[in-house]
Amino acid sequence: METGNFIMTGLKRGNVRLIPHQREWEETARETISILKDLLGREAIDIQHVGSTAIREIKAKPIIDIVVGVHELEDILPYIEILEYHGFLFRGEVVQGQYLFIREAHDDIRTHHIHITVWASSAWNNYINFRDYLNFHPQKAKEYEKYKEELALSFPDDRKSYTSGKEEIIQRLLEEARIWRKQERQ
Numbered sequence: 496m497e498t499g500n501f502i503m504t505g506l507k508r509g510n511v512r513l514i515p516h517q518r519e520w521e522e523t524a525r526e527t528i529s530i531l532k533d534l535l536g537r538e539a540i541d542i543q544h545v546g547s548t549a550i551r552e553i554k555a556k557p558i559i560d561i562v563v564g565v566h567e568l569e570d571i572l573p574y575i576e577i578l579e580y581h582g583f584l585f586r587g588e589v590v591q592g593q594y595l596f597i598r599e600a601h602d603d604i605r606t607h608h609i610h611i612t613v614w615a616s617s618a619w620n621n622y623i624n625f626r627d628y629l630n631f632h633p634q635k636a637k638e639y640e641k642y643k644e645e646l647a648l649s650f651p652d653d654r655k656s657y658t659s660g661k662e663e664i665i666q667r668l669l670e671e672a673r674i675w676r677k678q679e680r681q
Contacts, residue, residue, distance in 0.1 A: 504557050505604040511647045511657045513554035513640075520548040524559050527598075527607060531563060534577055540564045540614040545622040550629045553640035559607045562622045564614025568594060571611045583609055593618055620676075621669055628672035635671070639664060 503519050506512060524544035531542050546560025547553060565571055571594055575585045583596040590610075598607035612618040629636040642664045650657040 504559060505600045505606040506556050506558055508603045508605055509652060509654050511556060511651050511654055513644060513647050514557055515554055516548075516550075516552055517557070520544075520555075520557070520559060523606075524549065524561060527559060527561055527609075530581065531561065531583075531609070534581060535563065535571075535574055538565055538570050538574065540566065543623060543626075545610075545626050546608070547643070549626045550636050550639075552633060553629070553636045554644065558605050560610065560622075561607065562610045562612060562619065564619050565611060566614065568592065568611065568613060583607075590618075592616070620673075624672040624676050625665070625669055628668065628675050631675070635668060639668060 503517050504523055521544070528542045528544065532539060535542075541564040543549075543562050543564075544559065545562045546558075547555030548557070548559050563571075578596055579585060582598050584599070586595040586597055589595040592612060594611040596607075596609040596611070597605055598609070600606050610618075610622070612622075629639060643661065646657045646660040650660065
């Protein structure tokens with residue numbers, strides 16, 4: 496959907512473009528979470544909006560990331576057909592221990608990445624801790640945004656290089672987030 500100069504949600508596969516945070520992302524995420532809850536029922540222990548579109552005040556690729564926590568990864572397998580029927584295309588185990596579904600608008604425009612992982616696993620906790628840490632520490636969020644902007648300028652048509660370029664800062668921020676979460680719970 497285009498509004499002015501910005502695409503609210505969606506980006507052509509493989510491209511990298513960051514736009515300012517859009518309030519509509521939160522509503523789109525809530526709607527998607529509701530659909531997923533209806534489709535998955537009790538198999539989904541928890542469903543959360545994660546990724547940069549869930550971090551207030553920073554630019555992001557206009558693709559909504561959702562993480563679905565399940566008891567066992569294989570629990571989702573019987574739901575592949577129903578999810579695909581509702582527009583969530585199964586991409587398999589793209590990252591070890593996680594299944595990926597994508598949603599597209601049209602013409603290869605991706606709007607959603609749905610990550611399925613074991614609830615309370617390190618992958619689940621990384622998604623939640625990263626989002627919460629950056630929302631609680633705006634200066635860290637801005638540092639992450641600046642890093643992403645530089646990579647986006649270097650790799651506007653190469654999402655793989657953009658993503659691998661973020662790995663170092665993500666790992667550092669994840670470690671900070673783990674320490675922060677541990678201190679917060681004490």
